[in-house]
Amino acid sequence: MGAMILRRLAVAVFSLIGVVVITFALTRVLPGDxxxxxxxxxxxxxxxxxxxxxxxxxxxxAEQFADYVAALARGDLGNSLTTGQPVLSDLLSRLPASAELTLLGLLVSLAIAIPFGILAAVKPGSFVDHACRLVTTAGVSLPVFFTGLLLVYVFYFILGWAPAPLGRLDVFLSAPPTVTGFFLIDSALAGDWETFRGALSQLVLPVLTLAIFALAPIARMTRAAMLAVLTSDFVRTARASGLTPWSVLITYAFRNALLPVVTTLGMVFSFLLGANVLVEKVFAWPGIGSYAIEALIASDFAPVQGFVLAMAVMYVLLNLLIDVLQGLIDPRARTAT
Known part of the structure; x- marks a missing residue:
């Protein structure tokens, strides 16, 4: 396991070097002065x-690139001309907002997609199976910004059930004392349940937007992996041994179908990082995605470069975590190159 992690880290270093070079080059050829x-x-x-x-x-x-690399070596991502603040401090202050939104979207999609995919595999051709196909097709086909705008139109404009899509909190509420940067956790730690409810209500629509986008590939992969495992010899042997259907389904079938699902999670989370940019703009969410878009419009290079580098680092760490989980689930993956 340790050798595998070292190999992945070595590859990650070269990947990050490539990201730095490409990002610098692209920001210099973008239109705008x-x-x-x-x-x-x-x-x-x-x-x-x-x-x-x-x-x-x-x-x-070439001289600009040399200065940029030298600054990176000191941990300096430059200053934002838009905010007048160091890019690193801007990213750190906005990262909890993006992380809270993305992680909750992933958790909600998992809570829906995995049971949905299992039920569709257990009862192929049933109503649940057809509903799973419909939901996955819709989730893949609908652009994430269109889903967000549609949810805002229905639940805020028409029904009036959701609050105005204007950030993390209502204007009449104040942010809780910062501990983690996650408003739900910080307000719960402070015992401020009014702020907790306000933060939760603001999260519902953007989280649901990301969840709809993410659940399609997870549910589809869960269904496909479970269908393959349920027809295998060891599952038939487990059933013939008199084990309960629940034990066969969860202990034997789902555990062996988990490896491709975990691999899909890494891909889905990387997609969510990109989709988060559009969702933040739709819901006026003060995360790093909206920060990068505003900087891009203003041709402010440093925040854009810092954003792309931060996304690359998170993607590398995520893939490393996925590799570790694969090794824990299947020991054969530890020796894979």
């Missing part, structure tokens, strides 16, 4: 050139 944008429409050419010089944008690209 950073100096002209922040100097303002009334700025003279001399003022724009002076700002470009102060930002170091008049240097050759």
């Amino acid at each position: 950073t100096a002209a944008y922040f100097a303002g429409p009334a700025a003279s050419r001399e003022a724009i050139e002076q700002l470009r010089h102060s930002l170091g944008l008049d240097k050759p690209a």
